[in-house]
Amino acid sequence: MSQIVLQAKNIxxxxxxxxxxxxxNNINFSINKGEFVSIIGxxxxxxxxxxxxxxxxxxxxxxxxxxxxxxxxxxKEAQLAKIRNEKIGFVFQFHYLLNEFTVLKNVMxxxxxxxxxxxxxxxxxxxxxxxxxxxxxxxLKKANQLSxxxxxxxxxxxALINDPLIIMxxxxxxxxxxxxxxxxxxIFKQLTQEFNQTLLIVTHDQSFAxxxxxxxxxxxxxxxxxx
Amino acid sequence: xxYKLILDIAKSLLLARWKQTLVAAIGVTFSIAMFIALLGFMxxxxxxxxxxxxxxxxxxxxxxxxxxxxxxxxxxxDAYKTHHNFIExxxxxxxxxEIYNNAxxxxxxxxxxxxxxxxxxxxxxxxxxxxxxxITGIVSGIDVDAETxxxxxxxxxxxxxxxxxxxxxxxIVLGKGVxxxxxxxxxxxxxxxxxxxxxxxxxxxxxxxSGVLDIDKVQSYxxxxxxQKLLGKGNGYITDINVKLKDLTLAPAIAKExxxxxxxxxxxxxxxxxxxxxxxxxRTTISYTVGITLLIVAGFGIYNILNMMIYEKMDSIAIxxxxxxxxxxxxxxxxxxxxxIGVFGAFLGLxxxxxxxxxxxxxxxxNPGLPAVKTYPINYSLSFYIIGTIFSIITTYLAxxxxxxxASKIDPVIIIRGK
Ligand SMILES: Nc1ncnc2c1ncn2[C@@H]1O[C@H](COP(=O)(O)OP(=O)(O)O)[C@@H](O)[C@H]1O
Ligand SMILES: [Mg+2]
Numbered sequence: 001m002s003q004i005v006l007q008a009k010n011i012x013x014x015x016x017x018x019x020x021x022x023x024x025n026n027i028n029f030s031i032n033k034g035e036f037v038s039i040i041g042x043x044x045x046x047x048x049x050x051x052x053x054x055x056x057x058x059x060x061x062x063x064x065x066x067x068x069x070x071x072x073x074x075x076k077e078a079q080l081a082k083i084r085n086e087k088i089g090f091v092f093q094f095h096y097l098l099n100e101f102t103v104l105k106n107v108m109x110x111x112x113x114x115x116x117x118x119x120x121x122x123x124x125x126x127x128x129x130x131x132x133x134x135x136x137x138x139x140l141k142k143a144n145q146l147s148x149x150x151x152x153x154x155x156x157x158x159a160l161i162n163d164p165l166i167i168m169x170x171x172x173x174x175x176x177x178x179x180x181x182x183x184x185x186x187i188f189k190q191l192t193q194e195f196n197q198t199l200l201i202v203t204h205d206q207s208f209a210x211x212x213x214x215x216x217x218x219x220x221x222x223x224x225x226x227x
Numbered sequence: 228x229x230y231k232l233i234l235d236i237a238k239s240l241l242l243a244r245w246k247q248t249l250v251a252a253i254g255v256t257f258s259i260a261m262f263i264a265l266l267g268f269m270x271x272x273x274x275x276x277x278x279x280x281x282x283x284x285x286x287x288x289x290x291x292x293x294x295x296x297x298x299x300x301x302x303x304x305d306a307y308k309t310h311h312n313f314i315e316x317x318x319x320x321x322x323x324x325e326i327y328n329n330a331x332x333x334x335x336x337x338x339x340x341x342x343x344x345x346x347x348x349x350x351x352x353x354x355x356x357x358x359x360x361x362i363t364g365i366v367s368g369i370d371v372d373a374e375t376x377x378x379x380x381x382x383x384x385x386x387x388x389x390x391x392x393x394x395x396x397x398x399i400v401l402g403k404g405v406x407x408x409x410x411x412x413x414x415x416x417x418x419x420x421x422x423x424x425x426x427x428x429x430x431x432x433x434x435x436x437s438g439v440l441d442i443d444k445v446q447s448y449x450x451x452x453x454x455q456k457l458l459g460k461g462n463g464y465i466t467d468i469n470v471k472l473k474d475l476t477l478a479p480a481i482a483k484e485x486x487x488x489x490x491x492x493x494x495x496x497x498x499x500x501x502x503x504x505x506x507x508x509x510r511t512t513i514s515y516t517v518g519i520t521l522l523i524v525a526g527f528g529i530y531n532i533l534n535m536m537i538y539e540k541m542d543s544i545a546i547x548x549x550x551x552x553x554x555x556x557x558x559x560x561x562x563x564x565x566x567x568i569g570v571f572g573a574f575l576g577l578x579x580x581x582x583x584x585x586x587x588x589x590x591x592x593x594n595p596g597l598p599a600v601k602t603y604p605i606n607y608s609l610s611f612y613i614i615g616t617i618f619s620i621i622t623t624y625l626a627x628x629x630x631x632x633x634a635s636k637i638d639p640v641i642i643i644r645g646k
Contacts, residue, residue, distance in 0.1 A: 052640045057549060078553040085551020092643055096546035100239040110550040112232045158550065170643075 002032040004069065005166050005198050006054065011063035013049060023049050024061070025221040031166065034196040036188065038209040041218035047202045050218070051170050054200070055088055056080040068165055085114050089159030089167040093174040095151040097143035103154050104130070104139040111161040122161070129157040133187060149180035156187060167191070169201040173208060185211065233556060237563035240543075244536055248564075251532045252572035254525035255623065259576025259615045262518030264583040266611045269514040271604030273507040279438050283378045284496050285346075285469030286478045289332070289485060291324050292492045324350075324466045332468065332489050341472055341481060346373035348467040349454045355447075356418035356426070357409045364405055364445040366419065368454025377471045380448075387413050387433020392450055399429040399453070403436040404444030419457065427457050438594075519618060526622035529568055533561060533630035537637075544634055545642035554635035561634050565627020566620065573619035577612050
């Protein structure tokens with residue numbers, strides 16, 4: 001029996017600035033544990049908007065969102081922050097590493113915030129994540145001393161630090177060249193296969209999507225294909 | 228809450244912009260240093276000016292005033308008890324300046340635990356004879372030891388020895404102004420005429436300068452026994468008893484009490500010197516206003532730096548929020564930054580303020596009117612340091628609060644979408 005990790009029920013969203021435009025229309029789907037799902041669609045069809053809602057960062061929508069069977073509506077900002085910290089890992093198109101910190105510290109930050117383990121253990125776990133991504137040798141460098149592909153791998157390590165229920169990515173390979181894109185894809189594949197990690201990745205890279213377990217295709221704010 | 232993590236992040240953000248933060252901290256340092264130096268100097272000046280009058284003024288003065296009797300015979304009449312009685316040209320009668328039974332009064336005062344000490348005194352109106360002209364003046368007969376101990380008489384003797392007044396019979400310490408008018412030197416003999424017309428030669432043993440010119444032009448001092456002789460009175464004759472209390476604020480109450488108890492006139496220091504209090508409080512208010520204004524300016528410096536930092540660190544704030552830091556955590560990070568600037572700046576400010584005070588304290592200040600003062604006066608009261616610290620922490624907290632509030636409200640979606 002597969003376990004539902006995330007469920008979207010009748011999600012609708014409109015922007016009201018400058019005129020009311022409906023960008024998400026009746027979105028319904030659920031994701032099971034261990035699935036590697038990609039969302040594709042033309043630019044501007046609402047993929048990012050949907051991902052921000054699913055990630056609890058955007059709370060201005062209609063419909064229901066359940067993460068780990070918990071209803072997200074009516075939760076306070078601090079409670080949502082805690083859920084993101086504990087259950088969701090993020091990888092964006094841009095790496096968003098903090099240049100003031102070392103690579104290792106960047107990976108550790110969400111773990112220190114969760115404080116499930118003490119600092120020593122968090123550091124040890126961060127090293128392990130960096131090892132999975134093959135960048136343990138860069139651990140003590142400052143974040144801005146790495147190449148683009150390496151930075152994105154650090155961002156993935158950071159997403160992994162709290163063993164999240166689901167990793168969400170918004171075009172995580174969008175800024176990378178072909179070689180690095182394939183590298184990141186291989187890492188995602190390895191994560192699902194070896195660690196049964198659930199992944200939800202927005203992409204416009206057809207070859208990337210083709211290799212995932214499930215493709216959700218969107219057009220004009222609707223899901224037109226889910227297979 | 229995970230304060231260690233918050234402080235750690237605050238520290239990194241701060242060090243990444245250490246030049247700007249240093250400038251902000253120096254703003255605080257400067258204002259705290261000025262605050263402390265200014266208050267120290269102003270209060271030092273206050274103490275000096277107050278000392279000029281207050282140190283030498285009795286907390287409670289006992290004396291007899293020659294005045295009309297408030298109980299005129301008409302008041303004793305039953306027939307006119309309920310009437311308003313107008314009596315014109317009432318004269319003082321049987322007035323005597325002497326405090327009766329003063330030995331007993333002194334004994335009682337010495338036994339009063341609220342009394343620090345007392346100095347008996349005789350005030351005699353005299354004329355100093357200088358050739359053909361006479362100069363009006365006052366000779367105060369004093370107990371030299373008590374006067375020195377309680378009213379710092381010693382500090383105002385500019386030449387000669389205070390003890391000679393006690394040891395040499397028929398000696399006098401002339402006010403500097405009096406001496407100049409009489410062209411008198413130490414060792415000279417001056418002639419003094421009392422109000423009763425008796426002339427007495429007195430040997431000059433020293434000069435006295437209070438710093439208040441009007442006093443120095445008329446005032447001279449002699450021992451109690453010399454003054455008694457001058458007035459032709461016996462050795463029990465005393466016109467004033469100056470009392471110094473342990474607690475100055477009790478003076479008005481105690482003055483009333485003594486007036487009743489000893490049936491004499493009394494005057495308390497607050498009534499006698501009300502105007503000096505006002506001067507002091509005006510100076511203090513000005514110092515606080517300037518100091519706090521400087522701090523507020525420094526606060527704006529911190530506010531600017533934090534705003535800039537938040538503007539630069541939008542991405543970092545967005546990712547912190549995306550990875551699970553709440554708005555409250557973000558606010559705490561920036562308040563921690565602001566407070567560290569404040570605490571660091573204030574700490575340096577306390578040290579610089581102290582050093583600045585110490586430097587001012589070394590600057591020579593030679594005023595002929597103030598013989599006991601050689602350098603600018605400084606008050607090193609701990610309270611300025613405490614108040615300065617408290618104010619700097621409050622201003623830096625407020626300066627940090629509004630930018631921090633703004634940072635905590637940053638919507639990560641807007642930032643991330645913008646990339
Ligand atoms: N803040 C906003 N205000 C108004 N319209 C917006 C805003 N953000 C996005 N949109 C619109 O919403 C639609 C969906 O955007 P987005 O989710 O970013 O698309 P995608 O990620 O699929 O390219 C677009 O038409 C975009 O112009
Ligand atoms: Mg997008």
